[in-house]
Amino acid sequence: MHEEPPHDRPVEARGLVKRYGRLLAVAGVDLAVDAGDVYGFLGPNGAGKTTTLRMLLGLITPTEGEARLFGRDPFRLGRRALEGVAGFVEAPQFYPYLSGRMNLELLAAFDGGGAAGRIGEVLDTVELSDRAGDRVGGYSHGMRQRLGIAAALLRRPRLLLLDEPHTGLDPAGMRDMKTLIRGLSAQGITVLLSSHQMADVEELCNRVAIINRGRILYQGDVASLTRSMGTWYRLRASDLDAAQRTAAEFELADVAREDGELRFSADEELLERFMITLGRRRIGVRALIPQHATLEQLFFELTERDGAPPEVPAAPVAEEVA
């Protein structure tokens, strides 16, 4: 049984299931995003990321399960559960025949409060002030993404849900988006970032969930995840054959020669003894480079190992998900 969540946790989802006929899009997702997290929601296309975000935003009703945003149920409370919450799913969309500013005016009117007074400020934040008077129909993809962020910021959110915000952006646009997300996080905004850009997630996020075929495969710290795959070393030495023979004597794991280097795994104590022995045998150590698994390697390790079929007959799915 789950414990009762703290009421101010930005996102708490339990056993979310979404079925479209025989297609099981989301198969029992549990998510817990804490205040201040930049939380990466990783998965390949069709893994269930967007469907999960749609459920969190109350756009679609889950077949099973429940979710809370700051302790409020988006399925029962509708818009009232979205207080302090903003974001977009898939590409942000606007009325193409209205200008960027008019689109924001419309959304600010729908939000009420002081949102209308913040339009200039959010346009400056996303650097769209110069083009705000142009029709959105003429905007590039990157400009629409930035307008999407501006629309979200109008709500003064404490939680931002961003679905693939880097998609379709050029390198400069991606850099700007990362800078923007870092800045928003620094302001205390919790960010739930759906993406399949591993490098960006590793760079931006402190915690991740990896989803595949509608199921969460991992959820936790990025650092813990990369540590869980262990550390290995690359050694450059004056006499690599002698170093390899010494490694065999020490029974180091995963020893291999690659590109003029010796690759091996060892814990710190064994590594220390190995290095001392190399020194005593006058084998010069030119470089010892520790290596950690990247998030991308871990992602493929987890998702390619996962072989559950996406389509299953109607069945109690919550039990299938560990």
Next chain:
Amino acid sequence: MPTFLTAYRWELRKLVSQKRTYLGLGAATAVPLIFVTALALQSGSPNDVAFGRYVRESGLAIPLVLLLFSSVWLFPLVTALVAGDIIASEDHNGTLKTILTRSLDRGQIFAGKLLAAATYALLALVLMGSVAVVAGTAKSGFNGLTSLSGTRVAAAHALGLVAASFAVYMVPVAAIVCIGLLLSALTRNSAAAVVGTLMFALLMQLVGILPGLSGTDPYLLTTQFQAWQGFFRTPTDWAPIVRAVWVCALYAIPAGIGAYLVFVRRDVAGG
């Protein structure tokens, strides 16, 4: 705090920014002008419709003749252009998810759309009526009318009856708005909803002329487009007007409720 009126105001602003809005309003304006121009250029009169024989005696007969002509396809089409599009275009543009994640609830947004579609239809009707009265008066003069009972109606009184007729004409138009909204919510496709609404109106007219189905005539939506003629009988015949109200309600209320339920309950998985 935003309310359904906020949604209503913005729906109107969106309509003002869209070309299709002007297509319908342009048609409502152009039809009376074309009719009056044709009258000026030709010698005949449309004697086979009520008030047709008076179009050269009184400009006030012209808006009434146009009401009869417009009920066949013009007003169902003009109404459907916006009512059939107002929800489906959100799907097309993908903007439903944009507006449904703000602080207005779905019911308020739906109410705003319903009111905006009805306002547009009303504006089109007022435009057609105003242009028809002005152009008709310019062509045939501001003269009294002969009622359907054969009595003479003074010009000022006739103008009041024309206005009342247009008001009653709005009742079946409002039902068309609801049907357009229902199809817009169901099909999520503007073209399908616009054509579907028009087809529904044409089907009603077809049923009305089919032999053996004449008994259904008083209960057809299209028949209610002629209810205003009760104002031009002496004494005023309220029966068709009252019937228009409840018959149209029988079409409008289920369609409106259906559109509301579809809009409020649907999953927004695409738009």
